Amino acid sequence: MTESPNPNIVDADSLTGEMHPIRRGVISIGSNLGERRHNLQGALDSLADTPEVWVTDVSPVYETEPVDSPEGVRDYLNAVVLLDTTLSAQMLLERALAVEAAYGRERTDAVNEARTLDVDLIVLGDRRSDEPHLRLPHPRAGERAFVLVPWLDVEPDAEIPGVGPVAELVEKTGRDGVRLREDITLEVQ
Ligand SMILES: Nc1ncnc2c1ncn2[C@@H]1O[C@H](COP(=O)(O)OP(=O)(O)OP(=O)(O)O)[C@@H](O)[C@H]1O
């Protein structure tokens, strides 16, 4: 894996003085409704503007066929964001959900309905969680080419803890339905 910050490095919470380790985070962003590139760039900017989050890289943008989605929904634009953070997994998830809401994400009971913005936590250091509101590593990431392929571009030796190296997972999923959009790029501020 790309060099992770030393887990012994800690950052003091400015309010409580509590010390938190810095961990590497991987976030998948996707949009298949509205101004797709604008929504992804907004997600990236909002993550970069988050206190205690340092965005270190963003992947190329891919146009991807909708997976496990209702008939007729539009293709997604997907990308992967790498960051360092001292936030807890719960705080990072809350931020992700707030960023989705800020970009007009509407929730219905439909499964995988079209959405302006999807922000999923894929991994946070070696944090494991199996609670319904917070699963880490993301339980479906290892089967999703729309997560793995962009992630591999920016972190060739990436691994999903407990699942395996991303390069091997891409060999299993293949790259069907995932197409590089060289004409669309995201900018880290
Ligand atoms: N690692 C995670 N990242 C984002 N949300 C998560 C995670 N683990 C659990 N959740 C929970 O999943 C809930 C539903 O998320 P959402 O509706 O965005 O799912 P989805 O992105 O449509 O589907 P999928 O989970 O298959 O990517 C969120 O409210 C959140 O609490």
Ligand SMILES: Nc1nc2c(c(=O)[nH]1)N=C(CO)CN2
């Ligand atoms: N291509 C693609 N398909 C999906 C995506 C996504 O981001 N891209 N997100 C989903 C739920 O998170 C379900 N299906």
